[in-house]
Amino acid sequence: METLITLESFVRSAQSASFSAAARRLGLTPAAVSQNVARLEARLGVRLFQRSTRGLTLTEPGERFLREVSGGLETLQTAIANVSLAAERPAGVLKVSMAPAFGLGYLVPMLQDFLARYPDIVPDWHLDNRPVDLINEGFDAAIGGGFDLPSGLAARELARAHVIAVASPSYVARISPPKDPADLQRHEGILLRSPLTGRIRTWPLRNRAGEQVAVDMRARMILNDPEAVCHCALMGLGIAFVATMNAVPHLRSGALVRLLPDWYADIGPIALYYAGHRQLSAKTRVFVDFVVSEFKRQDLAGMFDARGADAGRAHKGTRAKR
Template sequence: MDTLNGIECFVRSAEAGSFAAAARRLGLTPAAVGKNVARLEAALGVRLLQRSTRKLALTEAGEHFLQEAAGGLDTLRGAMAKLAGAGGQPAGTLKVSMALAFGRDYIVPLLGDFLARYPAIRPDWHFENRPVDLIGEGFDAAIGGGFELPPGAVARELAPAHRVLLAAPAYLAAQPSPATPADLARHDGILIRAPQSGRIPAWTLRDRGGHQAAIELKVRMTMDDPEAACHAARQGLGVTLVSTVHALPHLEAGTLQRVLPDWYVDAGAIAIYFPAQRLLARKTRLFVDFVVEHFRRQDYARRLSAL
């Protein structure tokens, strides 16, 4: 087992480029990772990594060993996890990334039932509005939408990633409601900046017939949180564009209404994605299945569709 730990520390250090980054992923100290790699090198009789104060670099022997060891390590770890789970409860830390509001409203409510079924699993959930590097950052899974699937990952779709225009009933009653996308230019806009770029995206509306149109609203205010934008819209301050994930509670409560209900933005799909490993850790597989089944039971694919 010491040799296996040494191989894992070497592979993760080579992938991450430092002992410190590998240590964060493995739940060890950088010193422990370095010692495990040193023991492996001593056992093999070759130097695998060149150390410097700034970074690690693979030696020629290290490059060859990494090519041989990396895939086999993942397969072996998966086999061990599968075998261990077969005889008892799945266990271990489950590191998952998801957007703040989505995680709070749609995933955190599942915690009680999930932990009642799998009490030995320890959730380690990160709430952040960005796509993550599953392998490099050590995530078991992530949930998100509206971006390209990361390399080395597979996904299971949960619901459409649609965006819709919203306004308060009082706002729409006080002035002529837009009849066409061109009418939006006369209305106050509650605009939302993209978290990565800080800019306001140029979204394109489409309808069921395939027609497309730009969104041109008067800039009344700018925010970086869709929930805050919905609350501003509820005060009758203008029209906002948010994902149906954020829109659904307000639409079902009647506090906001759709503007141009035949038009929407198609940003792809909301999906749960995870490393493309033939033998996926049982804790990850069970979590993915649990979330997918919950979304199916709640009919979220239909409820979150703008069509």
């Protein structure tokens, strides 16, 4: 009978067409994965891969074996993971992706309570501003927006992602604050270039009455990182569009002022993504339940809502000049 790691080495190598990529997912060296596959081929008496400098290609017997073994391997892995659930001690490495500002501001502060409740789980959290491929990159879950939702994945919406116009009090003191979105064209804009598309991000603004307008700002500077945009706004370098989840702490402290408090952009959901098969691993299930519960307990969805009190705060001087 083949060992679980031998079969997993074959399946992951087939999925990624690379021993190196499979090794990264399994926490092994490429040589170890290659040796596991070679032992499996020797045991079966067939060649499963054609190997070349361009990568791995499944042979016909390899394709047939992959179809037959993949489902059974996933079932076995899920069964092993769920043994810990039966003992009420979910365990294992929990690999999760999230944006740096969101992770540091909201998820990392949850770690102490989460680890106290589930001491056998080891968080392996990747703070990165990019949508990840959960399946091929071996993530248990991801939190963010803009993810594709292929077959086999599920999503739990945590909050709406709203974007608002902000500036520092020092910048507001030097200008005649905008009274409507069209006024933004007269001011220095700190613009965001999408690291994925290379395009400068623009958002149509809407208000509570349902009106919607397109907004263009004169570029004072262009950056490809949302946190850098927020930091430049804090320095008084211009007006920036910042996600409410990033802006709220600065609005509360007075380091940033919200402009056009009746206007915002809705850029979609902040969601928790994970494998959607019925036998979800215990560690992932308790993580999903914990995060959803904490969002409700702390009312983070309300905090991120641009129509609420936290994101709706505006500088007294701003309102007085309108």
